[in-house]
Amino acid sequence: MTEPTALPGSTTPGSDPEVLLHARSITKRFGGLVAVNQAELVIPKGSITSLIGPNGAGKTTFFNVVAGILDPTEGQIVFRGRKMVARAERGWLEPFFWVGPAVVTGIVLLGLWALFASTNPEAGLLGAAVTLGVLVVGLLTGIVRPLWYDRLLDRAGVFKTARPNDMVRAGIGRTFQNIRLFQNMTAIENVLVGMHVKLHSNIVDAILSSRRQDREEAAARARSRELLALVGLQGRDEMTARNLPYGDQRRLEIARALASDPVLLLLDEPTAGMNPNETEEMKRLIAKLRADLGLTILLIEHDMRVVMGVSDRITVLDHGECIAEGTPEEVRANPRVIEAYLGVPAA
Amino acid sequence: MTARAALPSSPGLRQRLDALGTRHRSLTIILGMALVTALLPLIATLPPFSGFNKQIVWIDNFASAGVFILLALGLNVVVGMAGLLDLGYAAFFAIGAYAYAYGSSTFTDLSVPFWIMLPIGAVVAAIFGILLGAPTLRLRGDYLAIVTLGFGEIVPVVFRNASQWTNGTQGIAGIRRPAIPGVDCGSGGPLCFGAGSPLPYYIVMAILITTVLIVLYRLQDSRLGRSWQAIREDELAAASNGINTVTTKLLAFALGASVAGFAGVFSASKFINVTPEQFGFNVSFTVLAMVVLGGIGNMWGVAIGAFIIYMINSVLLKQLNAFFDTFRVPILSDIDFVQYQYLLYGLLLVAMMLTRPEGLFPNRRRAAELHVTDEPPGADVEGPDPSGPLGRGGT
Numbered sequence: 001m002t003e004p005t006a007l008p009g010s011t012t013p014g015s016d017p018e019v020l021l022h023a024r025s026i027t028k029r030f031g032g033l034v035a036v037n038q039a040e041l042v043i044p045k046g047s048i049t050s051l052i053g054p055n056g057a058g059k060t061t062f063f064n065v066v067a068g069i070l071d072p073t074e075g076q077i078v079f080r081g082r083k084m085v086a087r088a089e090r091g092w093l094e095p096f097f098w099v100g101p102a103v104v105t106g107i108v109l110l111g112l113w114a115l116f117a118s119t120n121p122e123a124g125l126l127g128a129a130v131t132l133g134v135l136v137v138g139l140l141t142g143i144v145r146p147l148w149y150d151r152l153l154d155r156a157g158v159f160k161t162a163r164p165n166d167m168v169r170a171g172i173g174r175t176f177q178n179i180r181l182f183q184n185m186t187a188i189e190n191v192l193v194g195m196h197v198k199l200h201s202n203i204v205d206a207i208l209s210s211r212r213q214d215r216e217e218a219a220a221r222a223r224s225r226e227l228l229a230l231v232g233l234q235g236r237d238e239m240t241a242r243n244l245p246y247g248d249q250r251r252l253e254i255a256r257a258l259a260s261d262p263v264l265l266l267l268d269e270p271t272a273g274m275n276p277n278e279t280e281e282m283k284r285l286i287a288k289l290r291a292d293l294g295l296t297i298l299l300i301e302h303d304m305r306v307v308m309g310v311s312d313r314i315t316v317l318d319h320g321e322c323i324a325e326g327t328p329e330e331v332r333a334n335p336r337v338i339e340a341y342l343g344v345p346a347a
Numbered sequence: 348m349t350a351r352a353a354l355p356s357s358p359g360l361r362q363r364l365d366a367l368g369t370r371h372r373s374l375t376i377i378l379g380m381a382l383v384t385a386l387l388p389l390i391a392t393l394p395p396f397s398g399f400n401k402q403i404v405w406i407d408n409f410a411s412a413g414v415f416i417l418l419a420l421g422l423n424v425v426v427g428m429a430g431l432l433d434l435g436y437a438a439f440f441a442i443g444a445y446a447y448a449y450g451s452s453t454f455t456d457l458s459v460p461f462w463i464m465l466p467i468g469a470v471v472a473a474i475f476g477i478l479l480g481a482p483t484l485r486l487r488g489d490y491l492a493i494v495t496l497g498f499g500e501i502v503p504v505v506f507r508n509a510s511q512w513t514n515g516t517q518g519i520a521g522i523r524r525p526a527i528p529g530v531d532c533g534s535g536g537p538l539c540f541g542a543g544s545p546l547p548y549y550i551v552m553a554i555l556i557t558t559v560l561i562v563l564y565r566l567q568d569s570r571l572g573r574s575w576q577a578i579r580e581d582e583l584a585a586a587s588n589g590i591n592t593v594t595t596k597l598l599a600f601a602l603g604a605s606v607a608g609f610a611g612v613f614s615a616s617k618f619i620n621v622t623p624e625q626f627g628f629n630v631s632f633t634v635l636a637m638v639v640l641g642g643i644g645n646m647w648g649v650a651i652g653a654f655i656i657y658m659i660n661s662v663l664l665k666q667l668n669a670f671f672d673t674f675r676v677p678i679l680s681d682i683d684f685v686q687y688q689y690l691l692y693g694l695l696l697v698a699m700m701l702t703r704p705e706g707l708f709p710n711r712r713r714a715a716e717l718h719v720t721d722e723p724p725g726a727d728v729e730g731p732d733p734s735g736p737l738g739r740g741g742t
Contacts, residue, residue, distance in 0.1 A: 136478065145593070165592070168587065174587055180583065180587075181584070182577050182585075189573060193577045193585070193590070194589070196589045196590050203571055209565050213569065256588060259588075
C-alpha cells in the first residue's frame with residue numbers, strides 16, 4: 001500500500017528516516033480526565049502519517065497540543081530538531097526580565113537625583129514616572145513576546161511553550177475538524193490571512209501605502225490564486241466563504257493552511273461529511289500535496305478507505321494511549337486495534 | 348445586497364464609480380470631504396435650517412459634530428474592525444483633552460502649539476489604549492465590555508479627585524486657542540480661532556477627519572486590517588494562521604485611542620476648558636450608539652451616522668420648539684420638547700435598531716451577518732458577487 005509518489009527513503013523500512021516531528025510522551029489532563037496519556041508520535045519527513053482511534057480517543061486533543069493551542073501536562077513536541085511545546089522551564093527567571101530594567105533605571109535615576117537635584121522633589125517625581133514607564137514597557141514586552149524577547153529568554157535558559165502563531169511561523173499549518181473559516185471574508189481573503197506570516201509590510205507601510213506593500217500585496221494575491229487553483233477553487237476567489245459548498249469550504253481551509261508555506265500540514269478529518277466522490281477527490285488532493293509541494297502530512301481520519309489508501313504510517317489512539325503504530329497492513333492486523341474498534345468477542 | 352439586486356439596470360455606472368473609488372481611494376476621500384466641507388455652510392443658509400440658527404452657529408455646531416465623528420471613527424476601529432466591545436472609550440477622549448490642557452494653558456504655564464500637541468495627545472492616548480488593552484487581552488464580548496466600562500469610569504474619577512494636579516471638578520480653564528504661526532490675531536481676522544469665529548476650527552476639523560479617514564481606510568485594506576477582521580471572525584483560527592493576536596488587538600486599542608486623542612485635543616482647544624464631567628459614560632455610550640447606528644464597520648456610514656445623531660441630539664431636538672412655534676402646528680407647539688429631548692432620542696434609537704439593525708449605511712459583511720436567512724447559502728454560486736470586493740463602502 002505504499003504510495004508510488006513517496007519520497008525516496010521516507011517509507012523504506014529499515015532506513016532511518018529523518019524525523020520532522022517527534023511528540024515525546026505527551027500527556028494532557030483536564031482536571032481528573034486524562035485525555036491523552038503518554039502518547040508517542042514520530043513523523044518522518046515527507047511521510048503521510050495518520051492518527052486514528054474511536055470517538056473520544058483524544059486525537060483532536062493530541063492534535064491541538066501539536067498545533068500549540070493546548071499546553072501539554074507532560075511531554076514535549078520536538079519539531080525540526082527544536083523543542084517547541086512543553087512545560088515552561090525556569091519560568092521563575094522571566095519576571096526578572098520585566099522588572100530588571102526598571103530596577104536598574106530606578107537605581108540610576110535615584111543616584112543621579114541624590115547627586116544633583118536632591119532639593120527638587122519634582123525631579124524625583126519625574127524619575128519615579130520614568131521608572132514606572134520602564135516597568136510597564138517590560139511587562140508589555142512579556143505579554144507581546146516579540147521574537148528578540150523569546151531569543152533573549154532562550155539564551156538565559158528560560159523555555160516558554162510556543163503559541164499557535166509560533167507554530168505557524170515554525171512551519172506547521174492546520175485545518176480544523178469543524179470548519180473554522182473566516183465565514184464573512186471572501187475565499188481569497190481567507191488565503192491572504194493564512195499568508196500573514198509570509199508578509200512583512202508593517203503599519204507604517206500601510207499608512208503610507210508604500211510601494212513595498214503594493215508589490216507584496218500583488219504578489220500575495222497572485223500566490224493566493226495559485227493556491228486556490230491548486231485545491232480546485234479557481235474562479236471562486238471573490239466568493240464569501242460562507243456561501244461556498246461544504247466540500248469547497250474544506251478545500252479552502254486547506255488552501256489557507258498552505259498559504260503559510262508549511263513543512264508539516266495537520267489535517268483534522270478532511271473528509272468528514274463528504275460524499276464518496278468528494279472523498280476520492282480529497283484523497284487525490286492529499287497525495288498531490290505531498291508529491292507536488294513535498295509536504296509532510298499528519299492526518300486524523302475516520303474513513304478507513306482514506307486512511308489505508310494514503311498513509312505511510314498509522315498511529316492508533318484509544319483512551320488517550322497509543323495502542324498500535326505501524327504500516328497500514330500491520331495496524332490492520334493488530335489484535336489490539338481490532339479490539340478497540342470492535343470490542344472483545346464474548347468468551 | 349437585496350437593494351442591489353432590485354436595481355439590475357444600474358450596475359455599470361455604479362460599479363465603475365465603486366472601482367474608481369477603490370483605486371483612488373485617498374483622492375476620493377479628499378474630494379468628497381472638500382465637497383462636504385464647502386456645501387455644509389451653504390446648506391445652513393437655506394430656509395429650514397436658516398430658521399433655526401445663524402450660519403456662524405451652524406458652523407460652530409458642525410465643528411463640534413466633527414469631534415464626535417472622529418470619536419466614532421476611532422471607536423469603529425476597535426468595535427467595528429477588531430470586534431472588541433469598548434464601553435470606556437471616552438477615557439481616551441479625556442486623556443487627549445487633558446494632554447492639551449496640560450500642554451497649553453495658564454494652568455501649567457506651558458504653551459506648546461496646538462499643531463504639536465495634536466500628535467502628542469494622540470500618542471499619549473495610544474499609550475493608555477495599550478495600557479487598557481493589555482489586561483483585557485484574554486477577554487471577549489461582555490466581559491471585555493465590563494472591564495472597559497470600568498476603565499472609562501476610572502479616568503474621569505482620577506481627573507476629578509486628583510485635584511492637586513487636575514483642579515478637581517472645576518477642571519482646567521484658560522486653555523490656549525490654536526493659532527496659525529505668523530498670523531497676528533490681536534484684532535481678530537478670518538484666520539483666527541475664536542469663540543466668535545468658528546470657521547478655522549471647522550476647516551481644521553475637516554482636514555483632521557480627512558486624514559483620519561485616509562489612514563483608517565489604508566489600514567483596513569492592509570495586512571493589519573485583515574488580521575483585525577480575522578480576529579473578529581474567529582480568534583482561534585486567526586492564531587492558528589499565524590496572527591499574533593496580542594499585538595493585533597493592542598494595535599487596535601492603540602489606534603482607536605489615538606483617534607480619540609486627536610478628538611480630545613481639538614475639543615479642549617475649542618471649548619478652552621476641560622472638566623471631568625465632559626467625559627462621562629454618556630459620551631462612551633453616545634459614540635457607541637453612533638457607530639452602531641451609522642453602520643458598524645463602514646467608515647463613511649459611521650461618520651455620517653455620528654454627524655446625524657449629533658445634529659439631531661444637540662441641535663434639532665433643541666430647536667423643535669422654535670420650529671413648531673414658527674409654523675404654528677396646533678398641539679405640537681404647546682409641548683416643551685427640550686424636556687423630552689432624551690425621550691425622543693431614546694425612541695429614535697429604539698426605532699432605528701428595530702427597523703435597521705445593521706445601521707443606516709451598513710457594511711456589506713455586517714449586513715450579511717445579520718440577514719443570514721435572507722440569502723440562502725450558495726445564492727451567488729453562479730458568479731462572483733456583483734458588488735465584488737469593491738462594494739465595501741457602498742450603501
